[in-house]
Amino acid sequence: MHTPVGANSSWQQRSLRSIWHPCTQMQRAAAVPPLPIARGEGPWLIDHEGQRYFDATSSWWVNLFGHADARINAALKDQLDRLPHVMLAGCTHAPAVELAERLSALTDGVLGHCFFASDGASAVEIALKMSFHHWRNRGRSDKREFVCLRQGYHGETLGALAVTDVAVFRDAYDPLLMRAHQVMSPDTRQAGPGETAVDVAARAAAELQALFESRHEHIAALIIEPLVQGAAGMAMHDAAYLRTVRALCDRYQVSLIADEIAVGCGRTGTFFACEQAGIWPDFVCLSKGISGGTLPLSLVMTRDEIYEVFLDDDVARGFLHSHSYTGNALACRAALAVLDRFEQDDVLQRNRQRAAALSLALAPLQHDPRVEHFRQRGMIWAFDVREPFVGERFAERFHLAGRARELLIRPIGRTVYLMPPYVLDDELAVWLAQRVTATLDAVADTENAHADRTSEPSTA
Ligand SMILES: Cc1ncc(COP(=O)(O)O)c(C=O)c1O
Numbered sequence: 216m217h218t219p220v221g222a223n224s225s226w227q228q229r230s231l232r233s234i235w236h237p238c239t240q241m242q243r244a245a246a247v248p249p250l251p252i253a254r255g256e257g258p259w260l261i262d263h264e265g266q267r268y269f270d271a272t273s274s275w276w277v278n279l280f281g282h283a284d285a286r287i288n289a290a291l292k293d294q295l296d297r298l299p300h301v302m303l304a305g306c307t308h309a310p311a312v313e314l315a316e317r318l319s320a321l322t323d324g325v326l327g328h329c330f331f332a333s334d335g336a337s338a339v340e341i342a343l344k345m346s347f348h349h350w351r352n353r354g355r356s357d358k359r360e361f362v363c364l365r366q367g368y369h370g371e372t373l374g375a376l377a378v379t380d381v382a383v384f385r386d387a388y389d390p391l392l393m394r395a396h397q398v399m400s401p402d403t404r405q406a407g408p409g410e411t412a413v414d415v416a417a418r419a420a421a422e423l424q425a426l427f428e429s430r431h432e433h434i435a436a437l438i439i440e441p442l443v444q445g446a447a448g449m450a451m452h453d454a455a456y457l458r459t460v461r462a463l464c465d466r467y468q469v470s471l472i473a474d475e476i477a478v479g480c481g482r483t484g485t486f487f488a489c490e491q492a493g494i495w496p497d498f499v500c501l502s503k504g505i506s507g508g509t510l511p512l513s514l515v516m517t518r519d520e521i522y523e524v525f526l527d528d529d530v531a532r533g534f535l536h537s538h539s540y541t542g543n544a545l546a547c548r549a550a551l552a553v554l555d556r557f558e559q560d561d562v563l564q565r566n567r568q569r570a571a572a573l574s575l576a577l578a579p580l581q582h583d584p585r586v587e588h589f590r591q592r593g594m595i596w597a598f599d600v601r602e603p604f605v606g607e608r609f610a611e612r613f614h615l616a617g618r619a620r621e622l623l624i625r626p627i628g629r630t631v632y633l634m635p636p637y638v639l640d641d642e643l644a645v646w647l648a649q650r651v652t653a654t655l656d657a658v659a660d661t662e663n664a665h666a667d668r669t670s671e672p673s674t675a
Contacts, residue, residue, distance in 0.1 A: 255282020278508030331542035336370025368446030448630030480504035484593030576648035
């Protein structure tokens, strides 16, 4: 195919003239112009001049089976000719029904009803509102406060931002936000000398318990990212935390909202992250990977007992929330194709092999003097670059150095992480580890240790 020289820069310039890019300080866009991607193929993104990039973050954690996956695409094409969309109020359609049924079956029927939305943040808004409204319908309208974890991230809309603790996203809007309680994150990196991950989890849970003890009559819900706080920089915690949290929520009558938008769909090793703790929350938010990186889809699953609290002759006691594209048929059909792949390809088991291969290839980094807190859970790897090696604009420089090595990678602050699509093979794992190490060498050369500089906050 003819690939004109300069095609990239033409798209970049047109983009900068007309698009206000998300999560971007546009003043930096000239120095870090957007990659103009023409097509995707498996884990590769290919620009307009034929240069390929390995999508090391699965395009903001959404892509599970590579780009332009043939099976998901075939399902989408079939659905496109039948029914691209119909509103889900007063109508229903097979892809939404089947998706709700199959997801519920994955919870052994514990979460029996599914409410659809579009982006992750809208699912978070729904879960918060639903929890509050369910307490209200039960005559407990005093329960209207929310609890979230320090370093937690739940999206950018005002309700989701109110339960988010990432300063760079939140601070400007702080005056607009409802007040939520923040409690200690169980992030294992906080372990003191002799402390285990379970000890840190217990410490964090004790702080939560103290809050519940004093405020539970006013608290509607606790929202957490189970096992991995993604936007905090892949902060990982022990599953023991989730078990204790479940018990505390039961004891103090607080809804437990598991935001599995980033960690669901097999990312941590089980389909739902909560499975690793052997618990079910009262609400699960899913998005991102559920439609395999094709179309926006999010949903909130909840227990039938909660659903039933909304049944009444009074319309206003129902949950009247909606979005125009709620339960979009194409997106649901893509999600069914994703679930088919999990079933047909034994994805969770295969991912264990993939994870072992990449962990092996990355093993030398665990002992690299520039690296601390090397960690892994399922198909997520992360490490922090030690302060002396960080320097100014670390994330940006690492990202650009990655581009020069066929990597699309975006550190969060000084945390470098990998969240690749589930299509890695052994050879690609070795290649990826080599390129990540070469990128680290280019950016955090031991010769150039920056003894007294600090890292700037960065975006995911
Ligand atoms: C845990 C978590 N919750 C919510 C969101 C928000 O999802 P969206 O960007 O689709 O609104 C994200 C996005 O990164 C996330 O990681």
